Amino acid sequence: MERDLPPLTLPLLRGTLSRRTFFRGAGAAGLAALLAACGTAAQAPKSSEDRAAEDKSDKEKVVNWSNWPEYIDVDDAGKRPTLEAFMKQSGIKVDYTEDYNDNDEFFAKVQPQLSAGQDTGRDVWCSTDWMVARLIRLGWVQELDKGNIPNADNLEDNLADVEFDKGRKYSLPWQSGFTGIGYNPDATGGKKVESIDQLLTDKTLKGRVTLLTEMRDTVGMVLLAMGKDPASFTDADFDAAMTELQNARDAGQFRGFTGNEYTSGLASGEIAACLAWTGDVVQLQADNPKLGYALPATGHMIWSDNFVIPNQAQHKKNAELLINYYYDPKVMAQVADWVNYIPPVKGTKDALTAADPDVADNPLIFPDDEVRAHAHVFRGLSEDEETKYNKQFQSLIGA
């Protein structure tokens, strides 16, 4: 071997022995410093001046809105009529992006910018209640200037004062919905599935039940079935609910835990019964009227997806004008007619009665007071609780 090396290489190689040792020591110290440099700073709550960026709204007539897929009215030509009308009327161009598929995924996407105090490139998006709670807790969203949103007065009374955002300073609902039970009679042999107990223990449904990856929906429904209130449960209640779920899981009752993707399985009958969101099922029923939907007698969950404006948004005022526009009942009626969720704006039902009485009479879109009384919200969680519960739930759903 050594003979083949160029003449000077050998002493060099011999010399490197000590040098290598030196480098190894220096390398270890350097690696340690490098690893330490990767930490992230603590999130001191920022003052409102630090949260806000210079508002370019008047110079750039643009607003960037991120929303969930199929969550706004679309006409036959693929255009979005209410958005088009807003652009025409206000002269503000809306960049509407359907890149909000999942609260957790979206959070992971914007978390690096928000924790570094940078612009996310978005002026407004619609987060579910608990995610709004987290964003407020972290100080990553800005207070809304209600001066730009006079229509905010049209907000339904029962949504006006929520635990995570007293007085709705940071958020306004876009759509609300119930979590109930969807089932396909073809797959259940014509049987109705109307209780959580049935979902968890009915052997004829074995392996063909899905629950939701949204911890608050799944655990909330089980808590209700156990006679506990999701708005005021204890650690022990949570553990008891997890035990019920774990037993059903171990018995092979579940096909899986899903987000919106349960819809195709429910329609085809691969999923016999599942926890499902109202708007999804109303849309599925339009194609397959046989599909069943039940709000259990023990109670059901209600949630909202809410407009929030992130820190450093470049077009805050434009975003507020957009929100104001959708808080007009006539506009919200057009959206409700298409998305089939529960609109949070007073007067929407009256505005819709003339145009589409079928939808206006649908109790899943405009629930009566009795149904609303059975609707429950999950209580706000501290960061420690959220981590602990998420960890338990995550090991239940097997990931």
Added chain:
Amino acid sequence: MTALAVHPVPGAEDGPPDDADEARAVGRKRSTPYLLLLPAGVWLIIFFAVPLVFLLSQSLQTGSLTTGYALTWNFAIYPEAIAQYSEQLIRSLVYAASATVLALLIAYPLAYTIAFRAGRWRNLLLVLVIAPFLTSFLIRTLAWQNILATDGPVTGALQALGVTDLLRGIGLIDGNKLLGTPLAVVTGLTYNFLPFMTLPLYASLERIDPRLHEAAGDLYSTPWTGFRKVTLPLSMPGVVAGTLLTFIPAAGDYINSQLLGSPSTTMIGQVVSGQFLRVLDYPTAAALSVVLMLTILALVTVYVRRSGTEELL
């Protein structure tokens, strides 16, 4: 290597002083390989070395989003994470290994046929092997949901043939359905990574001189002996490359188990994604990624040593 590179090139100092031009030319020649390696090297540093350092650092940090994360050399996370998720880790390796073996059994005859028997159909067949890549990974996996549907024709046919009873007997499925079982996940993995097995196999088989087969025949070997003593040994680099390209991504995959499996078929990739996205436990997610990486590295090293093809690494 780099330590050597910064020193004067031996040839330059060796040569007579009046031959400076030639020495420069030699110097240029010597530096060419490093220049050629530069783009890949920079790429590797930015997209592999730096993220790897981040990952290692993240795994040893403690904290939360509100308090920030600081490096506390929390090595205890490793035994904790391994103890909690060893089941999913082992399951991932078993599924990946099963998929690799299945893919090898399917791909070898396929690659052999394309290399030696396909004639003018060779290019068409190669295109067909790659064709699935024209659709997204996700769509292809979703298609298997329909193929294996509980009330679908495949399940029905297998039931009629009694295959489902057999599969249930050996514990691969549960009840009368294929979806949501280990079998479905392994099938999905096998299908999705099959081209990664086929192409290296084809590449190494195609290089074999057909006259070697004739020579084997002339020496009175049966076709089977010829295959065993000539073709198979010569195709080993393809076998090793194919198994690595299949096993490594399959072990970390989480789409197949997510879409075709059930809560009891969870693989380690799903755990990492869940810890990272939902629990926001970044250190555990990072530690599990490191563990997976080291486990695969160890297995691959042993495998490559055993099969005597170190030159591939």
